[in-house]
Amino acid sequence: MGTRPESGERAWLNEAIRRVEADANRSADTHLHVFPLPEDWGVDLYLKDESVHPTGSLKHRLARSLFLYGLCNGWICEGTTVIEASSGSTAVSEAYFARLLGLPFVAVMPRSTSPEKIALIEFQGGVCHLVDDPSTIYDESRRLAEETGGHYMDQFTYAERATDWRGNNNIAESIFEQMARERHPVPRWVVVGAGTGGTSATIGRYVRYRRLDTQVCVVDPENSAFFAGWTDPDATGSASRIEGIGRPRVEPSFVPGVVDAMITVPDAASIAAARWCSRVTGRLVGGSTGTALWGALHQIADLRSRGEQGSVVTLLCDGGERYADTYYSDAWLDAQGIDITPYERVLEEFGASGVWESPT
Template sequence: MSRLHSRAWVREAIRLLEADANRSADTHLHVFPLPLDWGIDLYLKDESVHPTGSLKHRLARSLLLYGLVNGQIGADTVLIEASSGSTAVSEAYFARMLGLKFVTVVPRRTSPEKIALIEFYGGTCHFVDAPPAMYTEAERLASECNGHYLDQFTYAERATDWRGNNNIAESVYAQMRAERHPIPTWIVVGAGTGGTSATFGRYVRYRRHTTKVAVVDPENSSFYGAWQTGALDYGTGMSSRIEGIGRPRVEPSFVPGVIDEMLRVPDAGSLAAIRLLRERTGHWAGGSTGTNLYGAFQLIAGMLEEGQAGSVVTLLCDGGERYANTYYNDSWLTEQNLDIEPYTAKFEEFLTSGKFTPEILPE
């Protein structure tokens, strides 16, 4: 293929990605009901309504655009990723749109539901026995087939334009303009790659907003320890049960300097929160949304204690239908030794009194 032909293909690929974005309306900003006399509003930006059903739809599109404009992706490029979850699902969707082969490296124990979603969009799963081997195997595959390793964990923070260009932060502030507290007091997000917290943290500083960014971290994850100690080589070596967030190592896209607060959240608390969300709003979400809600409740309780009015925005990251056999299955909770009842009671007390005592997790 000539260089001219290659440039023409890239232009058409970018047009296809832009057209897909234009066909999708912006994601909704839902209100979570709180007592009116608190003077505090809680919003959830519903990323589950993207065509591939999760927040990772934005990331996948950004990663492909980044590869295209950097000359790393052409008409014959094989796209490689290390992901067993929502990022791989979204990348497979965009790869099929561009007529490109997509292979993702996944642990052998990956659920059949996830594999089916990746394959539904035309992706191929390459299995490894140990999750930490995903990274090196993805690099090897990309090298062998002269492909492009999308590498979400390295490029998430730089593939998204944090100044604007319809990123999630810009979208939130545009949607908040008509609310009674248009500039959020807090933005609450989890960290999987670290890209979302980097985007929000950079954007609020660039736009000179007073908003603070809080990152919630589930059990077994390394991000909280890295933020607390300043050691970016901090690692737990353990996988998170809350899919989409939490990592056994600190990923390169994690930018601790743009984060104002980090909160550790018990897994049972995350899963109690998504059931509360469904009961109170009808929205069915995955576990990472519950982690976000737990952190938002904790911060709102602090605002109430200080007599502070304002708004808090967090994310509904993906839909709950993907977790019907796990997070919403009482037998699975029992197998995992997760008791959500104490947290359900904690949330009910919070929504009545405004008081919330977080659990102190062991270091």
């Protein structure tokens, strides 16, 4: 019988997994904040604050899961160069875990990526590989992996399978444990964005597995492919101005069968909701949180219109500090031709009276 001489490899693997798990243990859990709504509405809104992770976003969970998945599949070994197609928060988080394990990390991203995002990745020890055509980031990542003998993480394929959706401290299990003592402990809706599709897949599978009466709503920014892809897997879109959730194609990790409703959200509404949330809660939030909040408020308005009560949960995906020069810049909005005023009026009126009127 032949055996592989892997005692040294297994020792490195054991230590690598220990370090990743130790990071999870140090991080504990993220807070579930109550959003201020009138109590007599009978509908409660909660924000799961993923911005408090060590790398500042929901993607810290994904990066941890992807690294554990790659390690346990034997794809990531001592000295492996880790490569990802990402110019956003996933790359920041993966660079963090690569440095934790002493591994080189390369983020393949469009040349138009903001200097601020590049600086965040480099701060975590990553190298940024810039390409002129954004549509080539996937193929270029595969090419670099082959050239270096490295591993292409491919978040858009593996996000939905790298996380154990039955439990094991995933985001769904965390939400429902934290909701256990609330007045409406089983949410009527959990509202999330479709970035890779991994979060909606995890939550959608979990509520079915646990036989819960919770429904999953996915919000999608304008021009993104996911809304059309809910019924047509061949649908295409274009690049999104709301970082982290909109995609020009339906990613392999998107599982439409576990999604109960979808809402497409104009970029102006996402930004207006992010700014409004920051004013109301005192917590500066990013654009994807605004998209999710707009969808959550839409569901709350629908519950109230039917005289129903319950709870709604959504995610505070990352902090707004990263977007001072975009979503929180009036000059940037003017340059993009975005007018958030009609959507701000909708939010202010809803907050004051509970009446939801679509912007004209």
